Amino acid sequence: MPTAPQPCESLGLLVQCRPGFEADASLELQTSASAARLEGKIEARAQSGFIVLTHDKPTPHDDVRRRLDLSRLIFARQSFHVLAMLDALPERDRLTPLLKAIESFGSRFSALLLETPDTNDGKEQSGFLKRFAPLLEAALTKAALLRPDSPHLPRLHVFLVGTQCAYLGVSVASEGSSWPMGIPRLRMPKDAPSRSTLKLAEAILTLLSADEQKATLRPGLQAVDLGAAPGGWSWQLASRGLRVTALDNGPLAPSAMATGLIEHLRADGFTWRPKKPVEWMVCDMVEQPSRIAPLMAEWVATGRCRRSIFNLKLPMKRRYEEVERCRALIDQRMRTGNIKYTLRIKHLYHDREEVTCYLTRR
Ligand SMILES: C[S@@+](CC[C@H](N)C(=O)[O-])C[C@H]1O[C@@H](n2cnc3c(N)ncnc32)[C@H](O)[C@@H]1O
Numbered sequence: 001m002p003t004a005p006q007p008c009e010s011l012g013l014l015v016q017c018r019p020g021f022e023a024d025a026s027l028e029l030q031t032s033a034s035a036a037r038l039e040g041k042i043e044a045r046a047q048s049g050f051i052v053l054t055h056d057k058p059t060p061h062d063d064v065r066r067r068l069d070l071s072r073l074i075f076a077r078q079s080f081h082v083l084a085m086l087d088a089l090p091e092r093d094r095l096t097p098l099l100k101a102i103e104s105f106g107s108r109f110s111a112l113l114l115e116t117p118d119t120n121d122g123k124e125q126s127g128f129l130k131r132f133a134p135l136l137e138a139a140l141t142k143a144a145l146l147r148p149d150s151p152h153l154p155r156l157h158v159f160l161v162g163t164q165c166a167y168l169g170v171s172v173a174s175e176g177s178s179w180p181m182g183i184p185r186l187r188m189p190k191d192a193p194s195r196s197t198l199k200l201a202e203a204i205l206t207l208l209s210a211d212e213q214k215a216t217l218r219p220g221l222q223a224v225d226l227g228a229a230p231g232g233w234s235w236q237l238a239s240r241g242l243r244v245t246a247l248d249n250g251p252l253a254p255s256a257m258a259t260g261l262i263e264h265l266r267a268d269g270f271t272w273r274p275k276k277p278v279e280w281m282v283c284d285m286v287e288q289p290s291r292i293a294p295l296m297a298e299w300v301a302t303g304r305c306r307r308s309i310f311n312l313k314l315p316m317k318r319r320y321e322e323v324e325r326c327r328a329l330i331d332q333r334m335r336t337g338n339i340k341y342t343l344r345i346k347h348l349y350h351d352r353e354e355v356t357c358y359l360t361r362r
Pocket of ligand 1: 193194196197226227228229230231232233234247248249250267268269270284285286287
């Protein structure tokens, strides 16, 4: 990648992913870029936690944004348009060359996202990051480059790889995560029955807009949880005041039952049906994705539920292809019913070998 960009021309795209998912993230980015007629070369190192697509020719990032919506990438926790790459940062003073490069972009920014790969090497930098972040922020503020009161401005990403290399770039609020490295800082609620409650909490924050959250997660609304035990997801919905029918042959934790809003049924999630339509159906059953996807589509298509959040478990090698196969199964069911729908899919920070989906009628 050349090191001297023209102002605001994007040299490429940097996508951060869970270490071990570089091949899936690469295939997805290559496929999306080709569909958008953005030719380029992908570099991906196994277990590095990020991939880079270098455009064949530097392209204004507004142009790239019009053609490729980074927010739709499933295996991207975070992504941005690369404006410069510095690969010989002096360890004694990284601030001066970084600031010089940032000033050359001729832009102001709404926020600074100082990031590293989510690897052991990246974590070793966390002490340095804590010390460096306020210094860089103060320098940017002094140079009048940081304007937190102007959210329409792009966000500045400084992605440090090791001690000498930095990728610098930008994203707008709608295309990347507002959390550095796409890692939400969610506190484990003390009464929740399992850590997987955080997965549903992250899914709600990531896959639904603030307005959608407000309108659809209200006290009094009904939900069904397929494969609920020990009750982390049911508890998450009950903590928002929803009434939950929780299906599982296994037991629910006492803390879930103590909410007084959860009814536990020992029944099969594949055959059980609600007597009346419900607002939400969530599903975390450990099953083949090709069995889960049609079941979710059927619930939404027939109006048994208005919306659904569900997991597709991906223990197989070709994860991206499997997700696309499930997307096609859902699309096929919706087309048969002539139903317009919204499907959002993301590999969340709290997801391991799985992705989380949101499906609703439009
Ligand atoms: C990953 S766990 C669910 C964890 C849960 N979401 C939580 O937050 O605590 C998967 C659950 O799916 C249940 N399960 C698997 N197949 C099922 C089926 N056909 N019907 C109902 N539950 C099923 C299992 O018994 C298991 O408890």
